[in-house]
Amino acid sequence: MKKVLGIILGGGAGTRLYPLTKLRAKPAVPLAGKYRLIDIPVSNCINSEIYKIYVLTQFNSASLNRHIARAYTFSGFTEGFVEVLAAQQTQYSTNWFQGTADAVRQYLWLMEEWNVDEYLILSGDHLYRMDYRQFVERHRETGADVTLSVIPIEQRRASDFGLMKIDSAGRVIDFSEKPKGDALLNMQVDTTVLGLNPEEAKQKPYIASMGIYVFKRDVLIKLLKEAPEQTDFGKEILPACAKEYNIQAYLFNDYWEDIGTIEAFYDANLSLTKQPYPAFSFYEEEAPIYTRARYLPPTKMMDCQVTESIVGDGCILKNCRVHHSVLGVRSIIQAGSIVEDALLMGADFYDPHIEERQTVCADGEIENVPLGIGANTIIRRAIIDKNARIGCDVRIINKDRVEEADRESEGFYIRSGIVVVLKNAVISDGTVI
Structure with missing residues (x-):
């Protein structure tokens, strides 16, 4: 070779x-x-x-x-x-x-x-x-x-x-x-x-x-x-x-x-979340898939229900439910939130004092929305790109069953019925998509 x-x-x-x-x-x-x-x-x-x-x-x-x-x-x-x-x-x-x-x-x-x-x-x-x-x-x-x-x-x-x-x-x-x-x-x-x-x-x-x-x-x-x-x-x-x-x-x-x-x-x-045998596996010792070493802390889960999912390094999940989803590195999900059939790409950095930070809804002030998924938010059949800030009481569920939409000014697109939230997007409290 x-x-x-x-x-x-x-x-x-x-x-x-x-x-x-x-x-x-x-x-x-x-x-x-x-x-x-x-x-x-x-x-x-x-x-x-x-x-x-x-x-x-x-x-x-x-x-x-x-x-x-x-x-x-x-x-x-x-x-x-x-x-x-x-x-x-x-x-x-x-x-x-x-x-x-x-x-x-x-x-x-x-x-x-x-x-x-x-x-x-x-x-x-x-x-x-x-x-x-x-x-x-x-x-x-x-x-x-x-x-x-x-x-x-x-x-x-x-x-x-x-x-x-x-x-x-x-x-x-x-x-x-x-x-x-x-x-x-x-x-x-x-x-x-x-x-x-x-x-x-x-x-x-x-x-x-x-x-x-x-x-x-x-x-x-x-x-x-x-x-x-x-x-x-x-x-x-x-x-x-x-x-x-x-x-x-x-x-x-x-x-x-x-x-x-x-x-x-x-x-x-x-x-990749399929059990017991996904079509493609990252768990092959003789032929591993390499990537950049990030030296992140282990993922922390506090009173969570996580089923059929993959969770990356450095995540913090608080009293939430995650099903049939992939969570990328440094994903943050606050209390009361539900994530189903979703791909969260995580983040490139942490907000300051991320461990002790409690979810405080931003009262509509976009600049105060913290990194990650806010409290009491529901996300289904969606892709959330990196560094997205999604507020409290948000519903990303494609409620009107739209197949295609370009709403870049509002921070998202819809492709084949899948909501795609843009990288660095901010979705304010109470938004329904």
Whole structure:
């Protein structure tokens, strides 16, 4: 694996995850109470003994830079690094990244400096655990120019992915990015070729790309230099080279979720609370997920009822009820409050004298609302971003069952029926959403 360079694509503006991406890059969005999305591919690389990792991004990269600098520092006796490469102007290019392939192309001069045989290209907004060593070994064994990691998928979700057809040897013979209508039906295949039983193959008649690729070094350099007008791997480069190059499919037969939308992000987080066997577990000793060490105190719970939930470090919960929820680091919930089916991202800091502070309702004065969730507040089916100040007797329950709403001036959005309270928002006492 010393001959592999990891390249993580940080994604574009993250419009589908807005407003969580209003003040941060998509890979920096908090996950599972204490992690960030970028920790997933970086940890997979480290567990696979791939220690040279670039992260390409161009939107709101300050918090991502800070997180990576604090979390991933390798020994000075190795060549290991995790480094953010943000879009920049040069004498050769004055444009921002125009797509996934263009992002790699603009930093190709830097990638070429490393004496590696393969470039491993990953996405920064997926939740999964994968040993890339097996992926790279399969690429080498088949003598492939490019290897794509794939999953079988049902028709309902198929049009959201790049789809392909493969022959009996696993070679990709046709590739189509997010096809619709007749083009979608034309991409149906017999997925028993991947090893699925006939019943599974009937339910999942499509082969979808996970957006994870291994390229031979020389092949990627040639493809990017010969066709500078092609800016995206899935839409242009892979479909154009499917016939000329040996592109192999590698079946990934485990949990994988693209969490690029608010609803998918919400569902993926809350699914972690499932018992006894969540679809994805952070409790794998042999392949841990790494993140920044914060050195926070343990969580304190005083006369609380907490069921089917994940609670991060440094929280203070007072006489409240929490069910089927994820509470991020430094979450504060005051007496009499109820939190159900919710994702609280916590906070970056504590208010002064947080332990002895008793809940005092602010009498409508917004500047007096303390950090966290105030007394006698009810929160259901919501995402509360970091550093939010929610007052007493608040109801965040989507009482009118609204599916979509943009109420940024009032501190929240609604996406797919999920209320999303903005980072640093202040919701005054008695508010009903």
